[in-house]
Amino acid sequence: MVTGGARAVARCDMLGVSPYSDMEGGLYRAYLTPAYTAAQGRLAGWMEEAGMTVRRDAAANLIGRYEGTDATAPALLIGSHLDSVRDAGRYDGPLGIMLGVEAVAALHQADKHLPFPIEVIAFGDEEGSRFPAAMLTSRAVAGTLSPDALDLRDGDGVALKDAGVDISAYLSAVRAPGTTLAYLEAHIEQGPVLEAKGLAIGTVTGIAAQLRFQAVVTGQANHAGTTTMGLRRDAMTGAAEMMLAIERIARDDASDLVATVGRVDALPGAPNVIPGEVRFTIDVRSGNEDRRNRAAQAILVALEDIASTRHLSLSLQQIHDLPASPCNPALMDLMDAAIVDTGHSPFRLVSGAGHDAMVMAALCPTAMLFIRCKDGISHNPAEHVDPADVEIALQAMMGFIENLGETFVPA
Ligand code: GLV
Ligand code: MN
Numbered sequence: 001m002v003t004g005g006a007r008a009v010a011r012c013d014m015l016g017v018s019p020y021s022d023m024e025g026g027l028y029r030a031y032l033t034p035a036y037t038a039a040q041g042r043l044a045g046w047m048e049e050a051g052m053t054v055r056r057d058a059a060a061n062l063i064g065r066y067e068g069t070d071a072t073a074p075a076l077l078i079g080s081h082l083d084s085v086r087d088a089g090r091y092d093g094p095l096g097i098m099l100g101v102e103a104v105a106a107l108h109q110a111d112k113h114l115p116f117p118i119e120v121i122a123f124g125d126e127e128g129s130r131f132p133a134a135m136l137t138s139r140a141v142a143g144t145l146s147p148d149a150l151d152l153r154d155g156d157g158v159a160l161k162d163a164g165v166d167i168s169a170y171l172s173a174v175r176a177p178g179t180t181l182a183y184l185e186a187h188i189e190q191g192p193v194l195e196a197k198g199l200a201i202g203t204v205t206g207i208a209a210q211l212r213f214q215a216v217v218t219g220q221a222n223h224a225g226t227t228t229m230g231l232r233r234d235a236m237t238g239a240a241e242m243m244l245a246i247e248r249i250a251r252d253d254a255s256d257l258v259a260t261v262g263r264v265d266a267l268p269g270a271p272n273v274i275p276g277e278v279r280f281t282i283d284v285r286s287g288n289e290d291r292r293n294r295a296a297q298a299i300l301v302a303l304e305d306i307a308s309t310r311h312l313s314l315s316l317q318q319i320h321d322l323p324a325s326p327c328n329p330a331l332m333d334l335m336d337a338a339i340v341d342t343g344h345s346p347f348r349l350v351s352g353a354g355h356d357a358m359v360m361a362a363l364c365p366t367a368m369l370f371i372r373c374k375d376g377i378s379h380n381p382a383e384h385v386d387p388a389d390v391e392i393a394l395q396a397m398m399g400f401i402e403n404l405g406e407t408f409v410p411a
């Protein structure tokens with residue numbers, strides 16, 4: 001018999017190819033693309049089979065609802081994200097959604113309803129791989145998104161307002177405070193800790209703080225054959241020096257601080273033209289917000305300095321500032337107990353990766369469960385998870401959910 005855990009993995013695999021991917025030979029499913037819409041359609045069918053009623057909210061999140069014995073009670077939200085990075089693995093995001101569907105399917109099959117409704121939510125823009133923003137849709141749900149943050153264009157110049165959502169209604173995806181009992185997200189660890197410990201699953205204590213910027217370095221495009229080296233204002237070499245400075249500042253800190261330049265675009269992009277403009281992203285994270293802010297400040301000073309020495313201009317736009325987000329202590333205890341009930345040892349770990357849970361913490365108490373992934377590899381097609389580990393995670397989630405109504409009193 002196929003377990004719920006194995007089916008959750010198989011469904012992520014099904015969504016790893018066309019039409020659920022917009023990339024030939026790999027997975028890329030960005031917010032509001034044809035692949036995103038196709039994946040929502042498939043997921044809606046799975047949600048309905050599991051006994052849920054399905055709707056799409058104003059931010060284009062897909063939501064399946066399974067009623068509780070008291071339809072007016074605050075709902076437990078279980079979710080993660082359906083969008084992916086470019087050339088992604090198949091489990092970062094969708095696995096947490098599929099596990100929510102499996103948890104509800106098991107309740108439905110047993111004809112069991114809990115004292116509270118369960119809503120499985122598939123968020124849309126966790127990765128920020130299309131628009132210069134991230135976690136737009138969970139921020140809309142949590143009520144932390146301002147209307148001016150929706151004035152966005154993707155790399156092809158398509159505005160968010162023309163991408164398949166009604167901007168004037170977007171913020172109505174918000175949930176009123178007090179209507180959500182808790183938010184539960186299961187996710188592959190995306191790191192090596194559980195594997196090194198020989199553990200299938202672990203309870204997440206919190207998520208590191210993130211700062212993200214878009215940098216634009218402007219010099220002067222000119223002829224690569226005629227412009228002598230001393231006369232150049234080369235945006236590319238300036239940007240390269242800036243990237244090395246970012247790496248040095250993060251390394252020198254010798255803590256959990258990490259800084260990444262993950263995307264670079266050089267214009268006009270020809271072998272015989274000195275680049276006149278280079279755009280790149282900067283992502284800075286640490287479990288400690290002060291440390292992250294100090295490093296970001298040092299980076300900004302270093303970049304300004306390099307720009308001025310090289311007679312380049314530099315503009316920096318902050319894309320987001322997500323504070324460190326601790327998980328709820330009572331829910332961590334509940335998760336530990338649920339793990340023990342599956343016959344496994346409880347273990348706690350912090351998340352360096354960002355998750356919708358860090359945004360949802362503004363709305364309700366949050367809990368996260370990590371699942372071991374092979375060699376700690378993620379944001380890479382080699383991402384792999386063992387269906388047996390996912391089944392253990394499902395059992396722990398079931399225990400957590402069933403005990404939630406009895407033991408957890410929201411603050
Ligand atoms: C999401 O995967 C992030 O950590 O940026
Ligand atoms: Mn990711």
Ligand code: MN
Pocket residue numbers: 081092093126187354355
């Ligand atoms: Mn993720």
